[in-house]
Amino acid sequence: MQSDADKRFARMQKATALHLAMEGEETLQHLTEFSDNPKAMDYFYDLFRNLYKNGHKLPTDKKVIGTMCLQVPDELIYAAGAVPMRMCSGAYAYEQVGAEFMPAKSCPVVKATTGMLHVNQALWGEAVASVVLPTTCDQKKKCGEMLKEMGYPVYILEMPSSKDSEGARFYWQESIKKFTLDLQKITGNKITSGKLQTVIADMAECSRLFRKLNDLRKSKTPLIFGKDIFLVTSAYFIDEMASWRQAVRQLIEELEVWRQNDIAITNRQAPRMLLTGSPPIFPNLKVPILVEQAGGIIVADEVCSSNRLLHDAVAYDEANLNDMAAALADRYLKPCTCPCLTPNTDRNRKLAELVKSHAVEGVIYQAFSGCLPYEMEQKQISNTLSKAGVPMLYLETDYSSEDLGQLSTRVEAFIESIKARRRKK
Amino acid sequence: MGEIMGNFRRAINNTSLSRFRFYFQAASFLLLIYGGYLALNLGDQLPTFACIFSEPRGGSCYLFGLQHQMTTPWTSYLSGRGIGLLVGFLTFIAFFIVFNKAWCGFACPLGTIQDWLTALRARFKIRYANYAEPTFQRLKKIKYILLALLILIPMAIGNSFFGLPKLNHDFGVPFCMICPGRTILPLFSGDFSQLALDLSSKSKMILTALGLMVTGIFLSGSFIKKRFFCLFCPMSAFHYIFANAALLRLSKDAGKCSRCGNCYRACDVGIRAIADDLQHKNIVKDDCMLCGKCVEMCPEEGCLQVKFLGLPIYQSTAEGFFKRMQGRNNAK
Numbered sequence A: 001m002q003s004d005a006d007k008r009f010a011r012m013q014k015a016t017a018l019h020l021a022m023e024g025e026e027t028l029q030h031l032t033e034f035s036d037n038p039k040a041m042d043y044f045y046d047l048f049r050n051l052y053k054n055g056h057k058l059p060t061d062k063k064v065i066g067t068m069c070l071q072v073p074d075e076l077i078y079a080a081g082a083v084p085m086r087m088c089s090g091a092y093a094y095e096q097v098g099a100e101f102m103p104a105k106s107c108p109v110v111k112a113t114t115g116m117l118h119v120n121q122a123l124w125g126e127a128v129a130s131v132v133l134p135t136t137c138d139q140k141k142k143c144g145e146m147l148k149e150m151g152y153p154v155y156i157l158e159m160p161s162s163k164d165s166e167g168a169r170f171y172w173q174e175s176i177k178k179f180t181l182d183l184q185k186i187t188g189n190k191i192t193s194g195k196l197q198t199v200i201a202d203m204a205e206c207s208r209l210f211r212k213l214n215d216l217r218k219s220k221t222p223l224i225f226g227k228d229i230f231l232v233t234s235a236y237f238i239d240e241m242a243s244w245r246q247a248v249r250q251l252i253e254e255l256e257v258w259r260q261n262d263i264a265i266t267n268r269q270a271p272r273m274l275l276t277g278s279p280p281i282f283p284n285l286k287v288p289i290l291v292e293q294a295g296g297i298i299v300a301d302e303v304c305s306s307n308r309l310l311h312d313a314v315a316y317d318e319a320n321l322n323d324m325a326a327a328l329a330d331r332y333l334k335p336c337t338c339p340c341l342t343p344n345t346d347r348n349r350k351l352a353e354l355v356k357s358h359a360v361e362g363v364i365y366q367a368f369s370g371c372l373p374y375e376m377e378q379k380q381i382s383n384t385l386s387k388a389g390v391p392m393l394y395l396e397t398d399y400s401s402e403d404l405g406q407l408s409t410r411v412e413a414f415i416e417s418i419k420a421r422r423r424k425k
Numbered sequence B: 001m002g003e004i005m006g007n008f009r010r011a012i013n014n015t016s017l018s019r020f021r022f023y024f025q026a027a028s029f030l031l032l033i034y035g036g037y038l039a040l041n042l043g044d045q046l047p048t049f050a051c052i053f054s055e056p057r058g059g060s061c062y063l064f065g066l067q068h069q070m071t072t073p074w075t076s077y078l079s080g081r082g083i084g085l086l087v088g089f090l091t092f093i094a095f096f097i098v099f100n101k102a103w104c105g106f107a108c109p110l111g112t113i114q115d116w117l118t119a120l121r122a123r124f125k126i127r128y129a130n131y132a133e134p135t136f137q138r139l140k141k142i143k144y145i146l147l148a149l150l151i152l153i154p155m156a157i158g159n160s161f162f163g164l165p166k167l168n169h170d171f172g173v174p175f176c177m178i179c180p181g182r183t184i185l186p187l188f189s190g191d192f193s194q195l196a197l198d199l200s201s202k203s204k205m206i207l208t209a210l211g212l213m214v215t216g217i218f219l220s221g222s223f224i225k226k227r228f229f230c231l232f233c234p235m236s237a238f239h240y241i242f243a244n245a246a247l248l249r250l251s252k253d254a255g256k257c258s259r260c261g262n263c264y265r266a267c268d269v270g271i272r273a274i275a276d277d278l279q280h281k282n283i284v285k286d287d288c289m290l291c292g293k294c295v296e297m298c299p300e301e302g303c304l305q306v307k308f309l310g311l312p313i314y315q316s317t318a319e320g321f322f323k324r325m326q327g328r329n330n331a332k
């Protein structure tokens, strides 16, 4: 006999699956509406088209280790014979689930992620061997507590809240070393230096390819839309790495041909934008799509679902576990520009450098309502940018489509103002 | 033409400087230790530990001559001796200024031996030791104290400080007595005599015993800690006084630095400033040996550069970084 609660849960499960499929389809519709998308993007469009089709399935039959922020070293998880899956969700349907039991003020990322894990618990069950949660922002930390209550095997990866001192660095190195040992227990597989070396090389190849792609965005002739870049990096959260690399390689090849033949994806005069702030994650690509529908092109970004995630690679000096684990730790902390870390200096510096390298003319700052780290740092970022002579548009938004009209008016006005600035120059 | 130069540059930046350095060090070692067989003599003012106690060397370490000259009474500096002293000193500076601290990274036989010991340890997959940052900052001062002593002690032989009695001649070359160059380098030409205790006087006995002790510490220390001895080396302290005038330089473009710390991790001496210093363009610090490992490991385009007379000869590139890391995996 099913209880009422069970029945309600089953109804919610069904409704969520339905909404999710529709939501994904809608985003894809918008993404593909732009004319002349690169052929190689089809791989990514298809990947996401299938993702929610018959219920949200896990991407692999192997043991999955969920990761909650970008500071979890994927290399270690692969070397332990499991598959990492970044759990941060961009789905409004999941946010709705989370909203039922989470404070209204919490940010959409944690609501959606917790909602997703709640509604899919029976479906994914044992396959999720662990959910690894670095101690970054307060909401993520508390959401870890909730997941534990739900019965998920949550692993807290202790991370310092500052990265400048040697003390913080060693503390984090110790955390990563402990994680290395614990992962072997969780998966039952031994992490050897040989395996780790191979995986580090594979992941370095991912970074190398991402950088190539990012370099193509420097081109004066616009070659690729930001909305597509965010789709490629969202795919990195869940895709099989070898196929991801293959698909990115093909995309780069195609764009190289465009570059040589001077083929532009859009108007050559399109204002060049940078997007930063809270992370755009499929299917929530609302803001990037708006910007590019309004005639801008996002040529650079500083978000944890794209550039911050993929730019860096591990550099070890000696091929033993001891040195490689420390090198892994450094790679995920030292260059990290997450605003949960203080001071925020490196993030400001990186933005200034991106403005230069990608010839950025305007910055779109997206802050999810409820996300304090971003809401609080935006003033500082805006000051840094204005020193560099670049205007910034601050948008507070969430996963719903209610604010679309309001947002698009503001984005259009901003893009027009950049064009006007240009005329004055 | 521009394209050819560009490709040439690119090829150089893609190479493994460490491999080149390995062979260069081996060649320098042979020249400095056995150069005498080829009648090679680079003079007595080399800014590197080509030890005077080792035959048939291809040139000699300046520290011996320097200490020796310091023993003369001050009054005689005003005569012809002073000119000899000055010429020697200028020759040392001339040698140094061209290559800067690359003498340490590419030529010094003691530096090379330390690198060999490191390679041996790494081969056995034994983990290395590191100092905590505050310890490092404290220890690195020792080399300046040694430098001061190796000048002041000989001076106290020819002169009387504050009316104190003059020192006896056993202290003529005090640093050489405890320098591992004296005990170790002659071994490569089959000369074991420097390992003996000198019992001819009490002070000589103490000094030679101390020398043996330092030698033991040198060997075991540099087996577990990369470039263990260099941190204390008075030659390195002496170098640094002139480093700002050098033609070969290491420079940093702070705007491009992500502070990823790769360079600091790779640095055998453990110089943290290479990653964290965002102020200085000229980034050669007193412990640096200009080995270029930091440049190899830096993944940012043109962030670190080795320059000669202002012209970049080797610089960090993303392409080079990924090539070298991939090569490390392939070599497995």
Ligand code: SF4
Residues within 6 Å of the ligand: A107, A108, A109, A110, A137, A138, A139, A140, A278, A279, A368, A370, A371, A372, A373, A374
């Ligand atoms: S940093 Fe902001 S967007 Fe990310 S999880 Fe925390 S509150 Fe949410």
Ligand code: SF4
Residues within 6 Å of the ligand: B049, B050, B051, B052, B053, B061, B062, B063, B064, B175, B176, B177, B179, B180, B181, B182
């Ligand atoms: S003992 Fe040391 S300081 Fe003296 S000459 Fe030899 S290498 Fe130089």
Ligand code: SF4
Residues within 6 Å of the ligand: B047, B048, B049, B103, B104, B105, B108, B109, B110, B111, B112, B229, B230, B231, B233, B234, B235, B236, B289
């Ligand atoms: S610092 Fe090291 S490499 Fe340089 S002279 Fe001294 S021992 Fe040789």
Ligand code: SF4
Residues within 6 Å of the ligand: B252, B256, B257, B258, B259, B260, B261, B262, B263, B264, B274, B275, B276, B294, B297, B298, B299, B300, B303, B304
């Ligand atoms: S490796 Fe390069 S980018 Fe990284 S900290 Fe050093 S100088 Fe900066």
Ligand code: SF4
Residues within 6 Å of the ligand: B250, B263, B266, B267, B268, B269, B270, B271, B274, B287, B288, B289, B290, B291, B292, B293, B294, B295
């Ligand atoms: S700072 Fe760079 S060049 Fe100097 S010793 Fe360290 S790794 Fe070598």
